[in-house]
Amino acid sequence: MSRLLCLLAISVSAASAGCSDDASCGSSSATEFGLTAAADQVSLTYGDLTARAGNDCPAPGVPPTVVVSLTIEGTQMGNTGVIAFCIPRPDQLDADVAFGSDVKVVQISGTDASCTYTDDKTHIPTGTVHGDGVCSDGTDPAGFGLTFDGFVGLTRTCGTTVDSVSVRLSGHVAVTPVH
Numbered sequence: 001m002s003r004l005l006c007l008l009a010i011s012v013s014a015a016s017a018g019c020s021d022d023a024s025c026g027s028s029s030a031t032e033f034g035l036t037a038a039a040d041q042v043s044l045t046y047g048d049l050t051a052r053a054g055n056d057c058p059a060p061g062v063p064p065t066v067v068v069s070l071t072i073e074g075t076q077m078g079n080t081g082v083i084a085f086c087i088p089r090p091d092q093l094d095a096d097v098a099f100g101s102d103v104k105v106v107q108i109s110g111t112d113a114s115c116t117y118t119d120d121k122t123h124i125p126t127g128t129v130h131g132d133g134v135c136s137d138g139t140d141p142a143g144f145g146l147t148f149d150g151f152v153g154l155t156r157t158c159g160t161t162v163d164s165v166s167v168r169l170s171g172h173v174a175v176t177p178v179h
Contacts, residue, residue: 024133025134025135025136026135027174028133029132029172030175031047033077035148037108037110037152037154037168038168039168044110044167046077046110047075049083049146050177050178051071053069053138053139057069057071057086057087057088058088065091070086070138071085081110081111081117082107084106084107087138090134093134094132097128098127099128099129099152099169100125100126105125107119108152116157117155119155120152120155125150125153125169127148127149127169128149129148130147139177139179143177145173145174147171147172148170148173150169152167
């Protein structure tokens with residue numbers, strides 16, 4: 001998109017986010033598989049994250065400049081696990097936002113050599129998430145990065161033994177928008 005068309009689109013929509021030819025869009029320091037869920041005996045790595053403006057978890061009273069909420073989905077490296085989040089206010093990702101409320105856990109699943117893991121809905125996620133290079137509320141083709149620093153509970157099933165484990169969810173991961 002040419003700079004003139006980008007500026008025209010911004011002025012027409014009154015949006016404050018930039019276009020993909022804006023040098024601040026995208027995250028060159030984020031890695032494709034950079035998100036880990038880890039504790040003493042657990043280490044699951046996720047990536048290949050995509051963002052979809054699906055409006056799956058809209059926040060009440062959202063300003064008209066915010067397009068829609070974002071759904072973020074990814075996969076576990078080397079296994080069949082998935083990870084998914086919903087962000088009601090992607091326009092706030094330029095600051096630390098609360099993991100669990102501002103970035104909602106939709107699903108976490110994974111496997112390792114001997115156990116399977118699913119998100120434990122009784123454990124409230126804590127911590128922060130911060131975006132970088134987020135333009136057009138996360139829908140810009142340049143993508144963006146997300147940095148996680150928090151904790152989430154997982155239900156661990158190892159054979160017939162089922163328990164709950166708290167894992168640190170951390171890392172800087174690249175997110176690619178899909179349209």
